Amino acid sequence: MPNLLSRGLFNLFFGSRRKPFAALPGPQPGVLGTAGDFLGPQPWDVCARYGREYGGVTLIWMGPSPGVVLNDPALIAEVLESPRRMEFEKGNISEQVRPTVTDDTVFIAKLSEDWAEKRKLEPMEQPWSPEWLAAQVQPMQTAIAESVEALLAEPSLDYTAVLRRLTFDAFAVAAVGEKLPSSVFDDFLLLAKGADARIQAKLPLKFVSLPKGFAEAKTRFYGHFADRVRAARKSPKPHAVDLLSWTLRETPGIDEQVLAHLLGGVFYGGVFSSSTTLVGAFHQLQKYPDAEAQLATEAATLAEGALTFEKLSGAQWIEAVAYESLRLLPAVRVFTRTPSADAQLAGVMLPAGSMIMISNQHLHRDPEHWTDPEGFHPARWLDGGVARDPLGSGHFFPFGRGPRACVGGAFAMVFLQTALATIAARVKAHVDSTEPFEEGFFFGVVLPKGVTGKLIARHPQAARAAPAVLTA
Numbered sequence: 076m077p078n079l080l081s082r083g084l085f086n087l088f089f090g091s092r093r094k095p096f097a098a099l100p101g102p103q104p105g106v107l108g109t110a111g112d113f114l115g116p117q118p119w120d121v122c123a124r125y126g127r128e129y130g131g132v133t134l135i136w137m138g139p140s141p142g143v144v145l146n147d148p149a150l151i152a153e154v155l156e157s158p159r160r161m162e163f164e165k166g167n168i169s170e171q172v173r174p175t176v177t178d179d180t181v182f183i184a185k186l187s188e189d190w191a192e193k194r195k196l197e198p199m200e201q202p203w204s205p206e207w208l209a210a211q212v213q214p215m216q217t218a219i220a221e222s223v224e225a226l227l228a229e230p231s232l233d234y235t236a237v238l239r240r241l242t243f244d245a246f247a248v249a250a251v252g253e254k255l256p257s258s259v260f261d262d263f264l265l266l267a268k269g270a271d272a273r274i275q276a277k278l279p280l281k282f283v284s285l286p287k288g289f290a291e292a293k294t295r296f297y298g299h300f301a302d303r304v305r306a307a308r309k310s311p312k313p314h315a316v317d318l319l320s321w322t323l324r325e326t327p328g329i330d331e332q333v334l335a336h337l338l339g340g341v342f343y344g345g346v347f348s349s350s351t352t353l354v355g356a357f358h359q360l361q362k363y364p365d366a367e368a369q370l371a372t373e374a375a376t377l378a379e380g381a382l383t384f385e386k387l388s389g390a391q392w393i394e395a396v397a398y399e400s401l402r403l404l405p406a407v408r409v410f411t412r413t414p415s416a417d418a419q420l421a422g423v424m425l426p427a428g429s430m431i432m433i434s435n436q437h438l439h440r441d442p443e444h445w446t447d448p449e450g451f452h453p454a455r456w457l458d459g460g461v462a463r464d465p466l467g468s469g470h471f472f473p474f475g476r477g478p479r480a481c482v483g484g485a486f487a488m489v490f491l492q493t494a495l496a497t498i499a500a501r502v503k504a505h506v507d508s509t510e511p512f513e514e515g516f517f518f519g520v521v522l523p524k525g526v527t528g529k530l531i532a533r534h535p536q537a538a539r540a541a542p543a544v545l546t547a
């Protein structure tokens with residue numbers, strides 16, 4: 076809380092601005108407004124504290140500009156889902172990630188039209204058809220199984236690093252039909268660091284310089300996918316199910332660069348968030364051995380023969396583990412919106428350009444909604460649990476809510492379930508400590524730190540020599 080002098084100064088200079096917002100609760104502003112609250116802790120922890128202390132809407136001050144933090148499902152629905160959602164533009168994340176993800180991407184699409192309609196016109200809308208998703212299970216299973224075997228040889232693992240690479244490799248198989256060279260992964264990370272520096276900057280973006288070699292890495296990274304588009308056009312694979320081959324069959328006239336950029340964008344959309352979710356899942360499973368044992372049993376049943384989408388769809392415990400991980404440790408915990416013109420919300424008039432922060436951290440752990448919310452209990456999702464709190468509902472929105480929610484949510488679910496089934500059938504992912512891990516922030520996504528351990532083969536034959544060595 077700012078000291079008396081700081082609060083006095085704010086009131087002296089900006090006191091008159093406070094009057095129209097008197098009805099809203101919130102922390103006392105000082106000379107920096109209430110922005111000082113966000114300087115130390117992670118933003119989602121601040122949003123959750125506000126939810127506990129002030130309720131569904133909290134008035135904040137970014138310097139002299141008012142804003143709100145929403146923790147009320149109805150207000151969140153108004154901003155993200157109702158017809159009024161068109162009044163609230165997505166935050167400025169697009170400007171921050173623009174150098175990394177190029178212009179041909181759904182990341183930086185403007186909200187100038189109804190996004191639900193716009194998506195139908197986007198080439199990326201098509202790949203997430205149920206047919207394409209179903210076709211990814213088997214290739215991703217093979218890729219993940221191969222990665223797991225390679226990792227078995229490692230005496231100690233940093234799960235954040237190795238699951239990030241495992242996820243990248245599985246996404247590569249879904250995107251282009253095979254794993255990519257390590258040099259492409261390195262370029263991917265370098266470009267992500269460039270965007271991350273801009274996302275985390277407290278400075279205006281023009282003062283944030285990009286890492287050395289950024290421009291060259293970008294040319295190489297997207298050039299790699301452009302080469303693949305040309306090669307696939309020259310020698311089409313009529314039965315291949317990867318996104319590249321699939322899209323060329325369904326949309327033969329698609330521009331080479333657009334497709335290359337969309338393929339590259341898939342990795343930025345989902346590698347960090349999906350791998351963070353897996354780290355959280357294995358950390359919790361170490362803490363809850365009964366849940367882990369049940370996962371191993373179900374995964375073993377699925378491992379008899381090839382894994383299919385149908386088999387996965389019937390695997391209720393695997394789905395429940397994925398949901399519970401997304402509830403307790405969602406990888407994306409804060410999203411923002413901004414009224415493009417003055418807009419009425421929560422009984423006040425928010426000026427154009429003000430900050431609206433929405434977090435799932437508090438609602439995913441709201442004790443009035445969830446039993447033992449801090450505990451990891453996949454069983455809560457059985458017996459109608461999924462229908463009670465579907466994805467994108469008031470107290471469960473790990474992928475956001477409404478038409479501008481995550482583009483890759485359905486793919487992420489298929490990936491997470493395939494990964495849990497494949498990994499748990501082969502190994503126990505031992506985690507060294509069940510103490511809460513430190514959480515950082517990278518590319519807008521929660522970054523688990525210091526989660527170490529090793530994979531222990533469930534069956535001796537799984538420990539056979541690794542076919543390829545993975546680099547973290």
Ligand code: HEM
Pocket residue numbers: 155165181182183184340341342343344345346348349352405406407408410411473474475476479480481482483484486487
């Ligand atoms: C567990 C994994 C994932 C989580 C938790 C997650 C979560 C989210 C969230 C919360 C948003 C913001 C929604 C908003 O601002 O309203 C988002 C946006 C987005 N996600 Fe994901 N995501 C995941 C995986 C993926 C994957 C696999 C892809 C692509 C293949 C992807 C692509 C995107 C894109 C392109 C956007 C921006 C959409 C837009 O601006 O309209 N995500 N994601």
